[in-house]
Amino acid sequence: EASYTLVKEGVLTNVAELGFSPFEYIDEDGNTVGFDVDLSNAIAEKMGLTCEWLPNQAFDTLVPTIKQGGKADISIAGVTITDERLEDVDFSDPYLNSNQALIxxxxxxxxxxxxxxxxxxxxxxxGTTGDAWIQENLPNATRVPLADVTAGMMGVSTGSYQAMVIDLPVAQNMLAQSFSDLKVLEEIPTGEQYGIAVSYDNPGLKDAINDALAQIEEDGTMDELKQKWFGT
Ligand code: GLN
Known part of the structure; x- marks a missing residue:
């Protein structure tokens, strides 16, 4: 049995940015839903815990929050595992592959x-990998970093901005749901993998989450969640 500490007894506390459909978003009834929400509940269940999601935080504050400790145990939030982030936090095994999209x-x-x-x-x-991609690949363009993905898409829709770079599954989902006047100009094969950020100070927690993830892969839960949220 792995031993670990939790911010709140019996509860796996998650911090995320909640405007990232279909991974985490607020539905019409005000509920926080999405692939990551279902996955976090499944992980917590395997660990004999419940899962709680904290109120929305800007994406670029998630890794610092986990690093600092005391507020959240994990960040499952479509977070790409990168060398830079690994300097500050540890990650679970990857749970999903992703790329970028130019909209x-x-x-x-x-x-x-x-x-x-x-x-x-x-x-x-x-602070996202899309933000970094623009800086590396379109260095002469005027980059507009925003807290909110929907605000960026609205801006492209109304002509304030000419383009946006965002994770491909989110682009595909949000264009299909709400932005039929936008298109994916290019799929950018960055080969990213999403992982669950955990503190280096809590290594037993990473092990327990990896155990839960392995069970979720093995017992078909992961396939069910992919079918539910991506239809694949
Ligand atoms: N996967 C991207 C990153 O980690 C975007 C994540 C997000 O906006 N939630 O930077």
Whole structure:
């Protein structure tokens, strides 16, 4: 049996940014739902715990919150495992593969190369891998880091920004749900993997989460969740 500490007894406390459909978002009834929510509940159940999600926090505060400790045990929030983040927090085994998407207005005739110029404003979520991709690949564009993904898509929709870079599954979901006037100009094969961020000070927790994840993979729960949220 792995031993670990929890912020609150009997509870796995998660911190996330809640505007990242279909991974975590607030539905019409005000409930926090999504793939990550179901996965966190399944993990907690395997560990004999319940799971609680804290109120919304900006994405770029999640890793610092886990690193600092005392507030949340984990961050399951579509967080890509990166070398930079591994300097501050540990991660569970990967639970999902992802890529980036470059989004533009459906009516636009841009090619990706057209975007690498100061006059072009490209939105992203602050501190994400999409944010980093813009800085590396379209260094001349005017980058617009925002807390909220929907605000970025609205801005592309209304013409305030010309493009946005965001995780591909989120782009596909949000375009299909709410932004039929936008299109994915390019799928960017970054080869990212999502993991669950945990503190280095709580190694037993990482082991217990990996055990739970392995069971979830093995007993078909993971397949059910992918079918439910992605239809694949
Ligand atoms: N996967 C991306 C990252 O980790 C975006 C995550 C998010 O916005 N929730 O940077």
């Amino acid at each position: 533009v207005a459906a009516s636009s005739s841009y090619a990706t190369d057209d975007l690498d110029t100061e006059e072009i404003q490209i939105a992203c979520q602050t």
